[in-house]
Amino acid sequence: MNSLLPSHEGMLPYWLLLISLFSVMNTVQCYRTKSFALRTYEGPASASQVTDFGARMFGTWTCLSCVVRIFAAYNIGNREVYLLALWTYLIALGHFASEWMAYGTMKAGKGLAPVLIVAGGSVCWMITQWNFYVE
Template sequence: MDAILPYLPQHAGFLPKWMLFTSIVAIGNSVQSFATLYYTRRIYNIDPARPKALPATPSAPVPHSPLVTPLSARTFGTWTFIAALVRLFASYNIDNPAFYALALCTYAVAFAHFASEWLIFGTAEWGSPLAGPIVVSTSTITWMLMQKEFYVAA
């Protein structure tokens, strides 16, 4: 563990390390969006012709979904990778007001996207695939708003 400490954000508090963690997870999500449609289809799984949810394991066959195409998955992966880069840079520069604001915006955009797909467009349904991004985005937005004065000098 001591070997990785110099590479972690050096600012006080846990928020920069959390943002680094969410960046790494987002990079992983980006890679999987390019590699397979399975996980993206678990979130956007509403198909009027096939209303049941997808199987819980990637080894099970994934039904065709007109909502998730290879292009849409790659676009989603690219968007997620850009958000991950912003969060990554912000985790190491959390005292910079511009980085802080940009990172906060990435979580807000993620929340708006997932919430609107669920509540407005109806292309996602509540469940564990959707709960993760909703919980992470809302809790991080709240955390960042509450801790802004601690990290960013006015």
């Protein structure tokens, strides 16, 4: 089992891998039904604006982010891969924050909170640990 885990010291590679595993599950859910996207995009316009196509698009974005974060978990010392993973969180944070605060399509609640916590926390963690991980 240890041979399957990232070999770099520190907890960030394990965090990236864990979030990626959850992302795989979310991707599958988004391709099966739009209910996961409806929960995430809970808000005034979600029921009419979240379509099956939109859910699959959300699943595709989630899958792409997952792949980048897995690469980062195993190549955490690579500057470019680290930056790509960081950007996946920055883009997600910007997207969800703008849907909530600028467009009003999401509301603060159980759908938005986990996304903001994971993306915001990951951004802070990755920025503060840059010198520890990047060669």
